[in-house]
Amino acid sequence: MRWAPDARGRLERAAFELFAQQGYAETTVPQITARAGLTTRTFFRYFADKREVIFGGDEIPEFAASLIRAAPPGLAPVEVVRSVLREVAATRFDGHREETAAWRRIVAADDSLRERDALKRADLVVAAQAAFVDRGEAPPDARLIAELGALVFHVALDAWLAQSSPASMAEATDAVLDRLHLERSIAAGPSR
Incomplete structure (x- = not known):
């Protein structure tokens, strides 16, 4: 999805779900983007790394x-x-x-x-x-x-x-x- 609505929010929700389920260290950016239905490239448009999902903004x-x-x-x-x-x-x-x-x-x-x-x-x-x-x-x-x-x-x-x-x-x-x-x-x- 190139222009997915609320991409940042979807990535944050997916990341927090995965962090809670399997732990922060075990969660990868590709897993986050797959759960959100977005691309890894989209992830890096909003966040420098997965820590920024937690502390960014x-x-x-x-x-x-x-x-x-x-x-x-x-x-x-x-x-x-x-x-x-x-x-x-x-x-x-x-x-x-x-x-x-x-x-x-x-x-x-x-x-x-x-x-x-x-x-x-x-x-x-x-x-x-x-x-x-x-x-x-x-x-x-x-x-x-x-x-x-x-x-x-x-x-x-x-x-x-x-x-x-x-x-x-x-x-x-x-x-x-x-x-x-x-x-x-x-x-x-x-x-x-």
Whole structure:
């Protein structure tokens, strides 16, 4: 099929089905294209390699950085993190729980994918740090805030996927941030 509709989506669905069935390492590009009913040449029109099926088009670092820069001036950095994480969760994850869980299982089962995931997390921190510097934070503070945001995001993602209730990813990020606030209040002792 030369001009197949939704070729990229068909390739992604076929790849994820095969990754889930037989594992990432055991899946080949020709198997993916055969399942999608497309050619190998079509695959490489959309993806540089099969890792890009999982990580390609991941614009979350740029999206998060733009949200950080657009946050109202004077908003506390932790509240910027909360706002950004809620927006990322609502637009990129809520409504896609099963697909996200399948993606996380595939990544967790392969060393090279876990390494690539760690690099993507580092990209998120770099982009967020630059955005916080643009908002006027000192570079060390911006790095700390960015690392905190990435940590909260990943802890919330794991918690959201582990929940049996259909809570939103945005609610999961709030819960993680609220636990951090609670721990800080406990560590500070009773107020006077």
